[in-house]
Structure formats: C-alpha cells, structure tokens
Amino acid sequence: MKFLIRHAVVTGANKGIGFEIVRQLASNGVTVALTSRDEKRGLAAVEKLKNSGCDNVIFHLLDVTDPASVDSVVHFVSSQFGKLDILVNNAGIGGFNMEGDNFVGIFEDRLTKKAGLRISLPTFCQTQKQL
Numbered sequence: 001m002k003f004l005i006r007h008a009v010v011t012g013a014n015k016g017i018g019f020e021i022v023r024q025l026a027s028n029g030v031t032v033a034l035t036s037r038d039e040k041r042g043l044a045a046v047e048k049l050k051n052s053g054c055d056n057v058i059f060h061l062l063d064v065t066d067p068a069s070v071d072s073v074v075h076f077v078s079s080q081f082g083k084l085d086i087l088v089n090n091a092g093i094g095g096f097n098m099e100g101d102n103f104v105g106i107f108e109d110r111l112t113k114k115a116g117l118r119i120s121l122p123t124f125c126q127t128q129k130q131l
C-alpha cells in the first residue's frame with residue numbers, strides 16, 4: 001500500500017524500532033528525515049537504508065532534549081519539506097520514552113508558530129504508548 005502522505009520525521013531512528021519505522025515509511029514512498037542525536041550513527045543508518053534501495057531518506061541531527069536541536073529540525077522541515085505529514089517520536093531508552101510529550105509539544109509549537117507551517121494530518125505516534 002502506498003501512502004498518500006509524503007513527508008515524515010522519525011526521532012531516535014539510527015537503530016531499533018525507529019530505524020524499522022523509517023525503512024517501512026520509505027519503502028512505501030514517504031520521504032523521511034531519519035534523525036539521530038549522533039551524526040556518525042545517523043549517517044551509517046541512512047547509508048544502510050540506501051544500500052537496501054531506500055533513496056528517499058535524509059539524515060538530520062536531532063537530540064530531542066535540546067531545544068536548539070529541535071529548532072534546527074524545524075528549520076529543515078520548513079525549508080526542505082514545506083510541510084510535515086507524520087511525526088514519529090520514537091526516541092527513548094529501554095522501554096521508557098522520557099522526553100516524548102515535551103518534545104512533541106515543543107516541536108509542534110515551533111513548527112506552527114515560528115516556521116508558520118501547518119502539520120497536515122498529524123500522526124503523532126508515541127511508540128511508548130502503542131507497544
């Protein structure tokens with residue numbers, strides 16, 4: 001099934017569930033910002049996906065606990081995507097997503113108020129709550 005929606009951001013996506021979410025979104029035609037708090041691990045994850053045929057994955061640095069880092073991703077989404085259809089806030093540690101609610105609120109606020117973007121059909125997927 002191909003998604004009609006087009007642009008996604010996934011947090012904590014260099015490994016684990018986040019990485020697999022990126023792979024599945026990209027495999028279904030969504031352009032995905034694979035974000036990671038570590039550039040080396042993030043770029044390696046993107047490379048791995050590209051080697052398996054997913055070309056529509058772009059790396060961006062993001063530590064969900066760092067407001068400046070959140071601002072940087074908001075700017076990226078605004079300038080490169082022009083909209084955001086899916087936000088998967090997956091980043092966390094060992095079964096507990098500490099920063100999730102705070103990150104989503106800050107991200108949405110900055111995206112809409114500072115960048116002037118509307119999040120079209122927002123899908124806030126908190127893996128903590130869904131697993």
Ligand SMILES: NC(=O)c1ccc[n+]([C@@H]2O[C@H](COP(=O)([O-])OP(=O)(O)OC[C@H]3O[C@@H](n4cnc5c(N)ncnc54)[C@H](OP(=O)(O)O)[C@@H]3O)[C@@H](O)[C@H]2O)c1
Pocket residue numbers: 011012013014015016017018036037038041062063064065090091092093094095096097127128131
């Ligand atoms: N696996 C389960 O059974 C399970 C069950 C319930 C809920 N969950 C939730 O599902 C999510 C993913 O689980 P997982 O098993 O895939 O975990 P994982 O393999 O430990 O991956 C966690 C990811 O989050 C990243 N991360 C941690 N802190 C971050 C921060 N401040 N900013 C940005 N990224 C950060 C990690 O980056 P680094 O590589 O840099 O550390 C890693 O990419 C987590 O939120 C977890 O709480 C998992």
